[in-house]
Amino acid sequence: MSDELPPRSTARRWLTSTNHKDVGILYIVTSLYVFVFGGLMALLFRTQLWTAGELFLTGIQYNEVVSGHGLLMIFWFITPLAAGFANYFVPLQIGADDLAFPRLNALSYWLYFVSLLVYLSSFLIGTTLATGWTMYAPLNLPMYTPAIGGTVTVAALAILMLSSTIASVNFITTIHYCRAEGLSLLNVPLFTWTWLLTVWMMLFAFATLLAALLLLGSDRVLGTLFFVGEGPGGSLLWGHLFWFFGHPEVYIVFFPPLGLMFEMFQTFSGRRVVGRKWVILAMILIALQSFLVWMHHMFLTTINLEMKTLFMATSIGISLPFDLIVFSLIYTLVRGKIRFHTPFLFALGGLILLIPGGITGVFLGAVVLDYEFRGTYWVVAHFHYIMLGGGGTALIGGLYYWFPKMTGRMYDEFLGKLHFAVYFLGFNLAFGAQFVGWETPRRVFDYAPGLTEWHQVMTIGAFLLGGSFLLMFYNFAKSIRSGDQVEGSPWQYVRTAEWATASPPPLENWPGRPTYTSGSLEFVSRAAPDGGAAQSADKPAIESAREHPSHSSPWPVVAAVGTGLLFLGIALAQRSMLDAAVVGIAGFLVTTYGALQFGLEEFHAPESPVAARWPFDGVGKTKLGMWVFLASDVMVFGAIVGSYVFARANLGWNAWETVPPSAIPGLVNTFVLLTSSFAVVLALEYARRERQAGVVASLGATLVLGFVFLGIKGWEWSEEFAHGVYWDSSIEASTYFVTTGLHGIHVILGMFVAGFLLWRSWNGAYLDDPRPIEYFGLYWHFVDIVWVFLFPLFYLL
Incomplete structure (x- = not known):
């Protein structure tokens, strides 16, 4: 790690930079490349459609190109382009020096880039996914799309969902925690408002799609039966999971451009947006309602008419707050003096094209x-x-x-x-x-x-x-x-803070510390703040102010490349276990090494000790980030457990055959995990009392109990295998093995972190700063709580 960035003309600068402006440019350039590639695909199949029937593309080739165009444009172009703008301008608009977690910001970009490479590789190793971008079941299963390229596409999308989750956690923490002093949440620029709502929607919607992709991946690689099901249930399950993501995705795509319309309408009309507070309220309502309308994409399925009528009402209802927004944009122009520069023409064109799109x-x-x-x-x-x-x-x-x-x-x-x-x-x-x-x-x-x-x-x-x-x-x-x-x-006429600094902005963004305490943007000395100001709960204010911020790290790109190889290896298991083992093990080793170095690196994130942090004053940005991440993980497990409930209801609740023959192993494991949570609490208390031996012993006990849990679970699985019960034996077995297996992966990840903390504490770490143990404890307690829910579902009911 180096605090000084290499010149922009060098590859090392772009591979290692964690500065939000560099990451923003990387997103913008990459997404525009995808736009060109996806656009060429569109021209290819539009040429095919010059006349009816087969011209130069066969049926499967046509489906590949159409599917590739949709996937690239929706997942790898339009939202990443908006993410590039957000990376570059959200910190500038709220008066921050960078995002809350700069290295995670770089990691989110490199995971996005690697996911793109993995997807493009699917065109080179056989037929890629050819189901349309919605990937409807049962067409998404190997019996209809058997080529390995389809499974690689699923892996690429899963990596992209990890990238999006990391980005969402980072932006939510940044906007809520790092605003300039005196800048209330209600007064942040409208582009930042739309991006904040976007990442909140991404946090929950993309977690649901990640769960769906995990189930689809297990169907394709392991032969589980989630989307085959008994009768039509599997296809309907995919529809529910996909469209619970898919309709919020419309607003995830549209909200950032909407924010840009607001910014450009204000600038080129010379008027403040009419009804600004009502516009913000309307957007919040839309964001909430977006998760309540997904079934209108499923009107042609076997859902009963009463449910269809209810979702018809919610679908029409969501258009009402949009009407308010459109009228606000129109009245802003009516009351202003318009300057027809190129940006305004595109903003006005966007509004003109939006109206028939919304009506239809x-x-x-x-x-x-x-x-x-x-x-x-x-x-x-x-x-x-x-x-x-x-x-x-x-x-x-x-x-x-x-x-x-x-x-x-x-x-x-x-x-x-x-x-x-x-x-x-x-x-x-x-x-x-x-x-x-x-x-x-x-x-x-x-x-x-x-x-x-x-x-x-x-x-x-x-x-x-x-x-x-x-x-x-x-x-x-x-x-x-x-x-x-x-x-x-x-x-x-510009109204937002990014225009208050040089063009292009300097590395540190500002000539001083931005503040809005007087009601308008001013800059004050970056010296230690006065005692009455809000301070960071992560570190003392004076210490934070004296640290020289870091802007470079090589480990995000290393960890991202390793993750790409790991997921690609898992996908290759559909074709060759040897290929899967070579690529997957290489990916695991690279990811582990990159993550270890990531944890050991001395990196000082730019942070103002004085900031507006309502409603999270005193929480600490890392703790807030962990809370937000766990909210996303709640959605992942919620979707997986919801799939179990759906499959059981579809099969017949009382006809469901519980896979584990005995509840005793599950009961023992419940006590094991609860005890391990108590051990983490002890480790934190010992760290606060600066008792190294107690910290080491408690973390060691947590690690041992984790091994005990996995050992019991492994024994339990082996007993099932010995009696001929595997994950592809029945839908009951599929839900049991995949759900408890996903929980087991969470336990293993937690044990890696516990082992790292144990090693560091053995060398005297955390006695003067026990917060890393506290943050790990939040994750470990969450994993234990999940098991408390899984135990009765799979062992008792």
């Missing part, structure tokens, strides 16, 4: 109309008008809006406006025509001959849309080299 979505929320439109190009058109039209268009505007801030150079305004004109025309030709040709079935290359002309219009529009970005990339490349220099802000 209300059609799909009605049960009767959904029966007609589902599975047609009506859904494709609506989806693109929301995701790319409303969301992607505003994000492109964000590229132009913040380009001078990130580069210190001004783009070419004429080329920017030309880009918008061609883009807007191409978009409406490509997707507006889909509303007219809506009777085309989705995900197939055959359609009625009478729709040929409309498909040719779509293809022409798609090429115009794609070609417009050649103008953007040329504009940016030329402007970085020779554009007019920008000192501060090129815009006349």
